[in-house]
Amino acid sequence: MSAIKFNLFSLSGKMKVLHMSWMAFLISFIVWFNHAPLMLMIQQEIGLSAQEINIILLLNVALTIPARLLVGVLVDRYGARISYSVLLALCSLPCFMFALADSFAQLAWARFLLGGIGAGFVIGIRIIGDWFPSRQMGTAEGIYAGWGNCGSAVAAMLLPGAALYFGDENGWRYAIALTGLLSLCFAAIYYCNVKNLPDCAHCLRRGPTTILEVSSIRDLFLYILAIVPLYGALSLLVWKLSRPEMALLSGYWILVINLLIWSVFFYHAYKVIDLNAERLSQPVAIVHRYQVSQVLVLGLLYLVTFGSKLAVVSMLPIFFYQTFNASQQVTLVEAGMLAACFVLLNLIARPAGGWVSDRFGRKPTLYVYCAGLTISYVLMAQISPQWPIALAVSVTLICSIFLQGAEGAVFAVVPLVKRSMTGQIAGVVGAYGNAGAIFFLVALTFVPASVFFLILALCCLLSLTTILFLNEPKSVITEIMPDGSLAVIELD
Template sequence: MDNNSNNSNKSTTMDLSNIKSMPIRTFWITSIAFFICFFAWFGIVPFMPDVVKDLGLTPNQKWNSIILAVSGTVFARLLIGKLCDKYGPRICYTYLLILGAIPVILIGFVQTPAQFLICRLFIGFIGASFVITQFHTSIMFASNIVGTANATSAGWGNLGGGANRLGMPLIAAAVVSFGVADEVAWRYAMVIAGIIAMAMGVIYYYFTQDTPEGNFSELKKLGKMPTLKKDEESFKNVLKDYRVWILFIVYAASFGMELTVYGTMDDYLQNTFGLTRSTAGNLVLSFALMNIFARTLGGFFGDRFGRLKGLRGRVVFLTIILALEGLMLSIFSLTTSFTMGIIFLIAFSLSVQMAEGATFSVVPFINKKAIGSISGIVGAGGNVGAFLAALLLKSKSAMAETNALASSTGLGEEAMRAAQAAAASNAVSSGYFMIGGFVIVAALASLAIKFSTVDEKSVQTETATSVSAPYKFLGTKV
């Protein structure tokens, strides 16, 4: 059975209690695997003060470790999508989890800054887990609900990047209770996270399959998978498709901006509104936890617009929610009232995560024969956007802070700190405003995404067949 032409075995519902169903079981396993990967990827973050002290990292080395972690993910995402199209998500995820766990474990044994930087680079590769998760859910769920499935699996997996701020210190505390010294507990915590990721790789291999009809290896033997030559031709077509690159920019403007804004928000809230580090950190964590439902909403409404207005409807919703994201961030950047600032920050958090979900309600329909390659390119766009936005904010802030310190020399340490904080706040505020403008431009660019009449009719037929079954989410008819 060809999974591109026959959708009879794809799930038309999100009845997540039905774990006997291969698509539903795959949804749970791929979401948990994604969660574990992001948990391990950002696992070192809560321990950075300990790492700096233990290894004697300089500020430059600390920043370089962050950049290396993001850079590794860009290349891994570009590669893993093509590998998924060729070998299937089951084998790719198994290898990613097992091999990706090795640097996570090894970072617990590093003794020099150079070793630490190398491990962070290779740990970043497990960020490619997002691509495999989106690919796997895309081929397991029918068109009437694929956006919701993609958005929910991605949102729940993304929680790993926020949950580590609570989970990793708890693991370290448990280790300390067994007599391990506080200053080296971070090493044990990372080793444990790596072992969990490795075990998840084994589970992925034995409890999932590539498609509702079977694994790629079985389908190839039956002659129901594209040949290598056709694979290469399909990948070339992907690279030539302007829609893929628009979605690359769109994801840079959504996920990329979320990573950058949340990565700088702790300091911004402290410098602008005078919050303590603990309060600011908890606020940022609460916004990350909105992934439980916000990203799902983006996919859900993408599917709803798709049923009402076809593929064009999915694009229109993406444009609207992305434009709202940019507008909310720009307004937030101009806000001086803490109460109003939090209101617009919540609105930004909701809209940016919905935009991410909406993006991957469009991706599966660009080219069904190369979903993995497209997911990889679009996913990499998120990290490229984060990298460029971080460079913008860092350059503006560093220059402003340097000038502020130079002009306040001799006024006392407290006055110098206040001048530095004010300069950083103003610089980042203007940076957020510029980023908001970029997001709005990206939203307008998304309107250029078009689909052929043949594609529209094909999806209409598939959707008409799919919606004949009850539309369920979490076991409830919607």
């Protein structure tokens, strides 16, 4: 893999893969959050209550947790070309279901299934890790994730206008269906234009494993401990949906679903032990070793950063509308535009976080961004109807810069933990982000927006301590190739 040039305007080789992948992720995010800017229109037509809206927001991030774990395995086994194409095509179906829904139950089921499209993030992390050298890794991953994450901003900016253009009470349906059609078409485009791996001797081939390999008995139990919060987030969601104010699930279904969740957990833990038993029966070669603690640290950091971002993106259009509608006559479309500012800076801020991490070190970059994010959330908690809109937007933009930069810094490290298992590691770390979204969205149902932002600030402050346990990647990584030869990958 050539590390000589990073020509962003090239449409061949690794840059073509980068551009096709961020566009796939952009479309994934448009589909994933196509409901947020249209929620008030949907509420008025279907007759949804405030609690039913909260349920839909929660369901939108629920399936992404197991989906990211599963897709992480599949992309390591089958490659990004097939994985992304199939995911985009399959998830267009619940998008059409959502557009055709006539009741809360139909909306809820479609939204739950649409959460699976968030797993597309993991696929791009794997293919970018395979095509780009380590000295460009943070920048490339930042561009992929940063530009792709702007899909929620694109949805917030364009879909309300599209719904008004289509007109009448079904305008939002046509706007949602249009995003599903876009996803279906791009599935074919991605399949026809992307290769899984570059033609070079040092490229890492996909491994045959179906579960994350570990390097020691200690790491085995640490990994099992690390996946507990992911299943715990799903149980928390079940509990919240069974509360009297929501009452979506009865006592029977609470028991059945929780039994299913934890049965999957115990099966997952059993497979981890079973598939690593022979591997750990003798000392693991140095070239195969890595620390699961690093995966856990990155997961916790992503829980706070990406988890809080998903929660804020989900509530920000309604927050701006409710805060400034009465005092400054902000309309629904204008509220969506204001909320889009929070994500739009992904175009620059997340790639910048990866670039800074590449140049100045992984840990120092994370310290700076997480500290800045803590202060930013404290400032957002102070926003009130009396604030000038320009000031509220400015604070939102500052918060966005630190938030997206922190995400970019996290995933500047992820592909360097263990290259041959990047998909699975990214799946675990990405799933932590969605678990965080569930934790924060559940918290939002209990507290006003100002307190919610303070909770986010406290979590960011606590995340600073986890960075202490993160190790800077070594100067080189050695990987074993399928033919038994060794590939030494430079990080400088």
